[in-house]
Amino acid sequence: MNLILTVLEIVAPVFLLAGVGYLWVRLGNEYRVQFVTQLAMTLSVPCLIFTALMKTQIEPQALTALSLAAAAAYGGVTLLCFGTVRLARLDRRTYLAPIIFGNTGNMGLPLALFAFGERGFDYAVVVFAVMAIYSFTFGVWLVSGGGSPLKVLKEPLVWATVLGGLFLWQGWQTPTFLTNALSLIGQMAIPLMLITMGVAIGRLHPGHLPRAVWLSLVKLAICLGVAALVGLWFGLDRVALAVLVLQISTPVAVTSYLLAEKYGADAEAVAGLVVVSTLMSVVALPLTLAFLI
DSSP states (O other): OHHHHHHHHHHHHHHHHHHHHHHHHHTTOOOOHHHHHHHIIIIIHHHHHHHHHHHOOOOHHHHHHHHHHHHHHHHHHHHHHHHHHHHTTOOHHHHHHHHHSBOIIIIIHHHHHHHHHHHHHHHHHHHHHHHHHHIIIIIHHHHHTSOOGGGGGGOHHHHHHHHHHHHHHHTOOOOHHHHHHHHHHHHTHHHHHHHHHHHHHHHOOOOOHHHHHHHHHHHHHHHHHHHHHHHHHTTOOHHHHHHHHHHHTOOBOHHHHHHHHHHTSOHHHHHHHHHHHHHHHHHHHHHHHHHHO
């Protein structure tokens, strides 16, 4: 009973804030998803990542191990998802990126914070940073059907990751007044992303739902299995392993739908994946956390 209550206390704030966004838009209120998403991804999330990396207390060896494990896990997930898409003869531009990259920002960061405290949050930021760099290079290349990977150099999130890692490595700190300002901006990120996720889901018009169901189940199985095996292979400690499994196995992100819209992929099919995988996570994530805690 105590374990069930603990898990509910962890996941409830995430789904409640998403529910606020969902009800907000269903009641007919205005919410500019593209503006808020741009604000989060170009300002608040980069500040969050930079300050979290700069202030993290993770030992350098553990940080390196988790970074390599996250990269290896995404590599394994990519290979298996590519095989799934190819065997099922699905459109690669539409389906491959969404089933590789989970909602590590909107959902993974707050869940790691509520489940494992500041230490778990620091680990989650590392996994999120690895995912973000991979997503803004290979992921965008997949959805757009090509283009230069150098587009990643224009992303504030990538520069925040690089600078945060440099400050962590050198032991540097920004002046207190600047750190406090950046921290305040970064604190907007989690509630903004959760509410926006709920708003976006409330506005989605999902399609291809039967396909979305089996793909979401396959994605979950692949991500859980690969993350657990890679984490054990790298000898991660209990919290780092739990965070890696949690982050890699998060549902399809709303940003996958926005990218599909932007680059002309089948946005309705991606919307189906977002909705179905998120609904599945209501059951899957508590069960995963119950196993990991």
